[in-house]
Amino acid sequence: xxxxxxxxxxxxxxxxxxxxxxxxxxxxxxxxxxxxxxxxxxxxxxxxxxxxxxxxxxxxxxxxxxxxxxxxxxxxxxxxxxxxxxxxxxxxxxxxxxxxxxxxxxxxxxxxxxxxxxxxxxxxxxxxxxxxxxxxxxxxxxxxxxxxxxxxxxxxxxxxxxxxxxxxxxxxxxxxxxxxxxxxxxxxxxxxxxxxxxxxxxxxxxxxxxxxxxxxxxxxxxxxxxxxxxxxxxxxxxxxx
Amino acid sequence: xxxxxxxxxxxxxxxxxxxxxxxxxxxxxxxxxxxxxxxxxxxxxxxxxxxxxxxxxxxxxxxxxxxxxxxxxxxxxxxxxxxxxxxxxxxxxxxxxxxxxxxxxxxxxxxxxxxxxxxxxxxxxxxxxxxxxxxxxxxxxxxxxxxxxxxxxxxxxxxxxxxxxxxxxxxxxxxxxxxxxxxxxxxxxxxxxxxxxxxxxxxxxxxxxxxxxxxxxxxxxxxxxxxxxxxxxxxxxxxxxxxxxxxxxxxxxxxxxxxxxxxxxxxxxxxxxxxxxxxxxxxxxxxxxxxxxxxxxxxxxxxxxxxxxxxxxxxxxxxxxxxxxxxxxxxxxxxxxxxxxxxxxxxxxxxxxxxxxxx
Numbered sequence: 001x002x003x004x005x006x007x008x009x010x011x012x013x014x015x016x017x018x019x020x021x022x023x024x025x026x027x028x029x030x031x032x033x034x035x036x037x038x039x040x041x042x043x044x045x046x047x048x049x050x051x052x053x054x055x056x057x058x059x060x061x062x063x064x065x066x067x068x069x070x071x072x073x074x075x076x077x078x079x080x081x082x083x084x085x086x087x088x089x090x091x092x093x094x095x096x097x098x099x100x101x102x103x104x105x106x107x108x109x110x111x112x113x114x115x116x117x118x119x120x121x122x123x124x125x126x127x128x129x130x131x132x133x134x135x136x137x138x139x140x141x142x143x144x145x146x147x148x149x150x151x152x153x154x155x156x157x158x159x160x161x162x163x164x165x166x167x168x169x170x171x172x173x174x175x176x177x178x179x180x181x182x183x184x185x186x187x188x189x190x191x192x193x194x195x196x197x198x199x200x201x202x203x204x205x206x207x208x209x210x211x212x213x214x215x216x217x218x219x220x221x222x223x224x225x226x227x228x229x230x231x232x233x234x235x236x237x238x239x240x241x
Numbered sequence: 242x243x244x245x246x247x248x249x250x251x252x253x254x255x256x257x258x259x260x261x262x263x264x265x266x267x268x269x270x271x272x273x274x275x276x277x278x279x280x281x282x283x284x285x286x287x288x289x290x291x292x293x294x295x296x297x298x299x300x301x302x303x304x305x306x307x308x309x310x311x312x313x314x315x316x317x318x319x320x321x322x323x324x325x326x327x328x329x330x331x332x333x334x335x336x337x338x339x340x341x342x343x344x345x346x347x348x349x350x351x352x353x354x355x356x357x358x359x360x361x362x363x364x365x366x367x368x369x370x371x372x373x374x375x376x377x378x379x380x381x382x383x384x385x386x387x388x389x390x391x392x393x394x395x396x397x398x399x400x401x402x403x404x405x406x407x408x409x410x411x412x413x414x415x416x417x418x419x420x421x422x423x424x425x426x427x428x429x430x431x432x433x434x435x436x437x438x439x440x441x442x443x444x445x446x447x448x449x450x451x452x453x454x455x456x457x458x459x460x461x462x463x464x465x466x467x468x469x470x471x472x473x474x475x476x477x478x479x480x481x482x483x484x485x486x487x488x489x490x491x492x493x494x495x496x497x498x499x500x501x502x503x504x505x506x507x508x509x510x511x512x513x514x515x516x517x518x519x520x521x522x523x524x525x526x527x528x529x530x531x532x533x534x535x536x537x538x539x540x541x542x543x544x545x546x547x548x549x550x551x552x553x554x555x556x557x558x559x560x561x562x563x564x565x566x567x568x569x570x571x572x573x574x575x576x577x578x579x580x581x582x583x584x585x586x587x588x589x590x591x592x593x594x595x596x597x598x599x600x
Contacts, residue, residue, distance in 0.1 A: 066461070066471050067471050104476055106391045106482070110391035110518045111483070113475070114473045116457060120459070120460055121460075122473055130386075131522070144462070144491045149491070149493075156534070156545050159525070230453060231595070232455065
């Protein structure tokens, strides 16, 4: 998989005269190897929909956020990676770290987490990896504020929509393409390449992301402990207190 | 079967108006009278032109209509014990709104009163009679996703406090004035008290009871009300099923005195969505969808126009069957007690910031 990714990354770096790097993967976590060391990739932070949701908060289209409602369902994959990704999204969009959480999991298959950010925003994180093999991820990110609600899902729908649907003798198919430069790669691959390119283009981002990744490791530990001991965990800088 | 002669009391509950059509159109019922909590409730009642006489005194209503067999208690939660006692003394069967009381001593007294009087007391949790829920139960019963691992459910609405002010008054809604937690200016009695359905539903879906619950409040969307409007709940059932509920008033509303078109600000005023993760897959379910959509009068605002399924038909069918054949309804006081205890545990958890086992 990384062969295609690195080919695409090389294309972008060459086109925009950015020093190249190499995308590597271990245990479901992707990093980009560059001159200054490895950077853990947080590809959701370069995803257009999350950028726009963040903008809605930053430019005060939404005022006084109260609650995030996030969910993510995948076909397999590491549950805890999903959970900490969603927690990182909450902290990043909310502009404040997670300071407490209570988690109830069902083994490695499902997790239900309630978290509190330092600025009093609440977040619910609902994850499972029990979609059948080959199924597209189903997720939802809803921001509820005193003024306005924003979401990456259409009102009164339960699953993501697509740009193109075909209905033919071969059955139904759906297509969503968001990146003409990287046309042909899957959406998840595009996000990884874009994240790697962002880190290579802006070295300061690497420190930020590596710090966030360390916090995510702490959040994963907190989720596990909260679930196993049935206790609310207080956190500071991703560490349990 | 002889129609049940039925009356309504108080007329202050948010579901009151939903009964007007049901009581008139259901051939199993003969709606003979109503009594309003006060003149204001009577004035609103008269807007609907039901043609059914309305009194300001329950005693007067029963004196003039001694043939009343059953009542719908459409009242604030803090009126329920008194009204249950009133009905029990007269042998009148009861269809109670969704929260009998949060005071467990009062709750036990209600059980005792109904038991001694031999009357039926059905709790109105209409979601059970929704056809989507019937399909959901059937699918899960057939093992569509295998053993249930996790359930997530929303029960989110706009806030009814502007049309039904008692729902924003801690004493009337929760039964007493209890701060959410030390240092918080809000009190128990808000969105949680309005949304028992999913707490009951998971007991039906899993066949299990609550083991522990954790609840957290968020900043109110309506800072000018004194009860909670945003909260989240997660926990575990005794069979190990993990769950997460959102029972918030997270959809904003126009502050109408009488519910009417244009009440909602967010396009969809109410949602009950349930996700069930099983060993063999996932089921997602919208109990009130799909719908139709418009941006017409009164606000030219994109709006979900519900294509409601009438849950009240099945609910009334069961109630009449129980009244006529002296059967216990599915959701009776004893069954519902654990649901109320779980909701009380949520408030306890908010206060202590720890998971709580229902008492």
